[in-house]
Amino acid sequence: MVKTASSEKHKGKAKAATAKPAxxxxxxxxxxxxxxxxxxxxQADPSKLPARAKKRMLEAGIILDDPGQRAGTFIQMDNAPxxxxxxxxxxxxxxVSQALEKYDWLSDYWWQAVAVDTDKYTANIELNKHxxxxxxxxxxxxxxxxxxxxxxxxxxxxxxxxxxxxxxxENSELHIITGCTTASNEEAGLHLGVSEFYIKKGAKIxxxxxxxxxxxxxxxxxxxxxxxxxxxxxxNYVLTKPVRSLQMYPTAKCVGKNxxxxxxxxxxxxxxxxxxxxxxxxxxxxxxxxxxxxxxxxTGGSIxxxxxxxxxxxxxxxxxxxxGLILTGEGTIHAIPELKGTxxxxxxxxxxxxxxxxxxEVEYLMARGLTRNEATATIVRGFxxxxxxxxxxxxxxxxxxxxxxxxEDLM
Amino acid sequence: MDDVAxxxxxxxxxxxxxxxxxxxxxxxxxxxxxxxxxxxxxGKTTLLMAIMGFPKYRVTKGKIIFKGQDITKLPLxxxxxxxxxxxxxxxxxVRGVKTRDMVAACLKGQGDEDSISQLAEKTNLADFLDRExxxxxxxxxxxxxxxxxxLAQKPALTLIDExxxxxxxxxIALIGELINSLLEKDCPILERxxxxxxxxxxxxxxxxxxxxxxxxxxxxxxxxxxxxxxILATIREKGYEECIKCFxxxxxxx
Numbered sequence: 001m002v003k004t005a006s007s008e009k010h011k012g013k014a015k016a017a018t019a020k021p022a023x024x025x026x027x028x029x030x031x032x033x034x035x036x037x038x039x040x041x042x043q044a045d046p047s048k049l050p051a052r053a054k055k056r057m058l059e060a061g062i063i064l065d066d067p068g069q070r071a072g073t074f075i076q077m078d079n080a081p082x083x084x085x086x087x088x089x090x091x092x093x094x095x096v097s098q099a100l101e102k103y104d105w106l107s108d109y110w111w112q113a114v115a116v117d118t119d120k121y122t123a124n125i126e127l128n129k130h131x132x133x134x135x136x137x138x139x140x141x142x143x144x145x146x147x148x149x150x151x152x153x154x155x156x157x158x159x160x161x162x163x164x165x166x167x168x169x170e171n172s173e174l175h176i177i178t179g180c181t182t183a184s185n186e187e188a189g190l191h192l193g194v195s196e197f198y199i200k201k202g203a204k205i206x207x208x209x210x211x212x213x214x215x216x217x218x219x220x221x222x223x224x225x226x227x228x229x230x231x232x233x234x235x236n237y238v239l240t241k242p243v244r245s246l247q248m249y250p251t252a253k254c255v256g257k258n259x260x261x262x263x264x265x266x267x268x269x270x271x272x273x274x275x276x277x278x279x280x281x282x283x284x285x286x287x288x289x290x291x292x293x294x295x296x297x298x299t300g301g302s303i304x305x306x307x308x309x310x311x312x313x314x315x316x317x318x319x320x321x322x323x324g325l326i327l328t329g330e331g332t333i334h335a336i337p338e339l340k341g342t343x344x345x346x347x348x349x350x351x352x353x354x355x356x357x358x359x360x361e362v363e364y365l366m367a368r369g370l371t372r373n374e375a376t377a378t379i380v381r382g383f384x385x386x387x388x389x390x391x392x393x394x395x396x397x398x399x400x401x402x403x404x405x406x407x408e409d410l411m
Numbered sequence: 412m413d414d415v416a417x418x419x420x421x422x423x424x425x426x427x428x429x430x431x432x433x434x435x436x437x438x439x440x441x442x443x444x445x446x447x448x449x450x451x452x453x454g455k456t457t458l459l460m461a462i463m464g465f466p467k468y469r470v471t472k473g474k475i476i477f478k479g480q481d482i483t484k485l486p487l488x489x490x491x492x493x494x495x496x497x498x499x500x501x502x503x504x505v506r507g508v509k510t511r512d513m514v515a516a517c518l519k520g521q522g523d524e525d526s527i528s529q530l531a532e533k534t535n536l537a538d539f540l541d542r543e544x545x546x547x548x549x550x551x552x553x554x555x556x557x558x559x560x561x562l563a564q565k566p567a568l569t570l571i572d573e574x575x576x577x578x579x580x581x582x583i584a585l586i587g588e589l590i591n592s593l594l595e596k597d598c599p600i601l602e603r604x605x606x607x608x609x610x611x612x613x614x615x616x617x618x619x620x621x622x623x624x625x626x627x628x629x630x631x632x633x634x635x636x637x638x639x640x641x642i643l644a645t646i647r648e649k650g651y652e653e654c655i656k657c658f659x660x661x662x663x664x665x
Contacts, residue, residue: 361505366488367463367497368517368564375488378516382507382543 007107010116014126017117024304025247025276028218030124033159033190037129040080046073049082053152053183059241060179060212061402062150069394071175072147074133077154079161081131090141091174092134093149096165099134106134109165113196113224113253121192121220130161132193137172137203146175146208146395153180153217156187164195168203168231175392176205180219181212188216188244195223199231201256206234206391210402213243215272221248229256229285234391238402239275240268242301247276249306254281254288254316264386265294266403269301269331278306278336283316283346290317295384296324298331308338311346320350325357325383414440416606417462417568421473424461431457432631434473439568442603444594444620446639447610449628450651455610456500458628459570462608463497464490477568496566498557500573500610504545510556511540517563526563534559534589550577551586558589568606569593575615587619596621614643627654634658 021027043049046064049057054064057075067073072086072093081095092099100106116126133149153160168174182189191213199205213219225233233252252261263279281290296303309318324333337350357379365375384403391399417439424432432454439445447455461468462475464487474483482490514527531537534555545553554574561569574586595603609616617639625639627646634654635642646654 358503360503363465363487364499364503364505365513365516366486367465367491367499368513368560369488369491369519370516371488374516378508378512379505382505382509382512385507 010111010126013117014123017123018120018127020117020119020123022119022121022220022247024249024306025220026245026274028121028190028220028245030120030159030190032157034155034157035128036078036155036158038078038080040077040082043075043083046075046083049075056181056183056212057150057152057179060150060181061177061208061210061398062148062179067148069145070148071143071145072135074135074147074149075152076131076133076150076162077152078158079129079131084133088143088145090138090172091143091147092136092138093147094134096132096134096163099165106165109167109196109198111196113198113226114194114222118222122194122222124159125161125163125192125194128159128161130163132162132164134165135174135176136167137169137174139169140171142173143175144392146177149176149178151178151180151191151193153182153189153191156184157189159190159192162191162193164193166195166205167198168200168205170200171202172200173204175395177208177210177395177398179210179212182214182217185214186216187214189218191217191219191221193221195221197223197225197233199225199227199233201228202230204232204234206236206395208236208391208395208399209238211237211239211243211246212241213246215242216244218244219246219248221250223248223250225250225252225261227252227254227256227259227261230258231256232260234262235264235279236391236399237263237265237277238399239277240266240403240405242270242273243275244272245274249278249280251280251282252290254283254285254290257285258287259285260288261290263292266384266386267294267296267303267305269296269298269303271300271330273301275301276304276306278308280308281310281318283309283311283318284313286313286315288313288316290319292318292320293386294322295386296322296333296335297327297380297383298324298333299327300330302332304334304336306336306338307350308340309348310340310342311348312342314343314345317347318349322350322352323383324354325380326355327357327380416441416478418476419462419473420476422461422470422475423472424457425469425471426457426467430471430631432461435633437626437633439606439608441606442595442600443624444607444609444622445624445626446617446622447608447626447628448612448614448642448646450655451612453628454631455628456572459497459572459608459610463487463495463570491564491566494567495570496561496564496568497570498554498561498572498574500576502545502553502557504543506543506546508544509541510536510544513544513560514540514563517560522563530559530562533562535585551579551582554578554582554586555589558586558593561593562589567604568608571607571609573610573612575611575613583615584619587616590616590620594620614646617643629655629658
């Protein structure tokens with residue numbers, strides 16, 4: 001009964017927000033997209049998925065042929081889950097619809113890290129057919145390999161609605177790699193995704209997200225993270241392929257003492273791509289720390305790179321670093337770093353820089369015998385190199401490979 | 412046999428529309444080391460940058476012949492591949508590019524991880540290989556890193572801009588040793604192939620590296636040429652003012 005009441009409350013709020021535009025980014029006409037309730041056949045062995053789908057997924061970091069280095073797998077096509085499996089004890093991976101049936105308490109987490117009436121996109125997810133993944137690490141369990149999840153947009157002009165819940169129980173450790181991609185290289189589509197992360201006392205989540213869309217797709221992820229005492233959230237976001245319009249501003253809230261958040265983003269905007277991407281941390285508990293790093297490259301597209309840190313508790317510390325590189329004459333990068341402090345004894349700082357490749361650096365490398373192209377490639381590779389503390393070596397290597405693959409497109 | 416390997420003839424160079432070097436002449440044979448003295452702003456660095464081929468340093472007259480080839484119009488990177496290398500006075504930081512990557516680039520595939528480690532050992536930079544190039548390096552570390560890259564690059568002609576600037580006494584001995592190694596000072600004179608052109612403002616480097624010829628640059632011209640130790644002794648005794656006076660006396664109409 002309580003569950004229904006709570007659900008009705010969410011629906012009511014969502015209905016009131018169906019016309020509410022997002023705070024940032026181009027307003028997407030939801031009427032231009034179709035919804036789908038089509039079921040997809042469940043695939044017990046994901047290596048049997050069509051070769052083309054597997055290839056697209058692989059480009060987004062999802063390995064289906066040899067999942068030996070994965071703790072679990074979840075695949076959703078359009079709005080229907082097609083596979084979920086777990087290979088490691090202490091980890092649960094399933095469709096969120098299934099988890100809601102299994103666990104009564106899950107409704108306590110539903111729309112708690114992200115508000116259902118954030119904007120018309122969150123409202124649309126609540127009010128229409130949706131699904132997503134539920135991943136949970138049980139108390140004290142530490143996964144070695146990452147759980148992989150893929151959100152795959154197959155049907156043309158579809159609005160994909162996703163609602164994910166991720167919970168790391170006390171003193172657990174969970175690594176997730178998620179790849180989002182489309183079947184088609186040119187069909188329009190819309191991806192709407194809510195992800196709510198709950199990191200309990202002493203727990204750790206690393207979340208690596210690789211987006212590989214197409215030049216006609218619009219994307220509106222909405223992410224909220226709540227971190228308790230001594231918890232750690234480490235997010236790596238990589239977008240190097242074209243997309244029409246992408247706007248997101250994940251928000252992490254440190255509610256427990258000494259909680260730590262790190263956001264790393266690597267953004268590449270080709271001509272025609274419009275990105276508005278930020279990371280936000282609210283430091284609400286004593287000793288909480290955050291570091292937000294973004295690297296943005298435009299080869300003709302437009303990027304708004306935002307960052308926001310708010311310090312509301314004693315001895316919190318935060319640093320924001322935003323660097324942008326304009327490789328061709330056409331693109332724009334707008335870096336907007338923001339800091340807000342509400343009491344004494346906090347330590348927040350930022351640095352931002354936008355420019356082209358320094359000729360002095362190119363010539364320095366050329367004086368060592370590199371051609372102009374080789375020198376430029378070396379500098380771009382260096383620019384995109386972010387040494388990520390706390391990421392397992394396997395994931396770090398995979399992330400580096402994903403970034404290196406993008407360099408070929410850049411040059 | 413004419414073994415002149417570098418010949419600079421009537422070289423006139425302008426930087427951002429202003430003529431800095433006027434009719435500079437210089438000849439160097441294989442195995443030789445020459446030093447350039449001169450007060451600040453006299454054009455020493457401009458000469459090195461012009462030989463290396465930096466586009467900002469525009470040759471308006473004269474030519475540079477290297478190993479029999481006129482390289483006056485050759486781009487910077489082609490000159491580097493022909494065998495000219497440079498140790499910069501103030502090399503730029505290149506964020507994200509590691510010292511190891513630079514050494515590897517200089518080796519051009521002519522060496523592996525072991526050769527990189529050996530070079531780092533030799534230059535006392537083992538802990539710097541995984542650091543971003545030049546980022547937060549001290550004066551001595553910068554010079555040693557430049558020389559490590561050149562030892563990997565093995566140029567026939569090495570241009571060294573003020574190897575002693577910002578370097579303490581402990582470092583200068585090692586830097587001298589590295590330059591000697593780069594210029595094959597351990598080889599019998601007749602077997603040396605590598606040449607060096609070193610800018611020195613103070614002359615300290617001459618306590619460690621032998622040079623055959625010295626020049627004093629004044630106001631964009633080579634004022635005099637001679638034994639480097641003799642020149643240095645004069646500069647130490649009388650300062651560059653005396654060089655300038657002497658030069659003015661000899662200048663046409665002076």
